[in-house]
Amino acid sequence: GDSVTQTEGPVTVSESESLIINCTYSATSIAYPNLFWYVRYPGEGLQLLLKVITAGQKGSSRGFEATYNKETTSFHLQKASVQESDSAVYYCALGGDTNAYKVIFGKGTHLHVLP
């Protein structure tokens, strides 16, 4: 079936360190998957961080980047230098099944950035 697997948290890093949160997907029923990263900051609702719908392309937002790799079925989230304000829960998600009307989420990764 279709699924998303991501780094289990919590992940703790110090400010200005680099970050990678791994995400791999299985899209057995989806011909052209769409890939997303969503984020929930403390006290806020779940919101889109970035989205990529074409294999080989990179998405970026707020200093975060993720590249859609069809060969390795991965969509890892990276940031070169994290800030304390990046502390949040990050969700990798899979869509693109035009018949299904559903987006499948990973289990979420809680990121703590230490000052």
Added chain:
Amino acid sequence: ETAVFQTPNYHVTQVGNEVSFNCKQTLGHDTMYWYKQDSKKLLKIMFSYNNKQLIVNETVPRRFSPQSSDKAHLNLRIKSVEPEDSAVYLCASSPRWGGDAETLYFGSGTRLTVL
């Protein structure tokens, strides 16, 4: 700016009672969803509607019933709640087509506690 409105924010009830949650979106989207977020923060799709028509029903117990009066509203009724229904219920909407297709816009959630 909030564009997906959920009520109530919190609800505490006892086993066997009936509850209803409301959701309205002002984004003009065609598709609306209910997701359940359990105590481990896992997000699971429950239902999706496109233009008032039920499209996805993800093996949800029959005591759950979605209701859509028009494409801007999607309510959720639980006929006789069970302890395992304690969770946060998230409503979302998305455009069906275009560059923003499948991007989910979430409400702030309804936290249900079943005693």
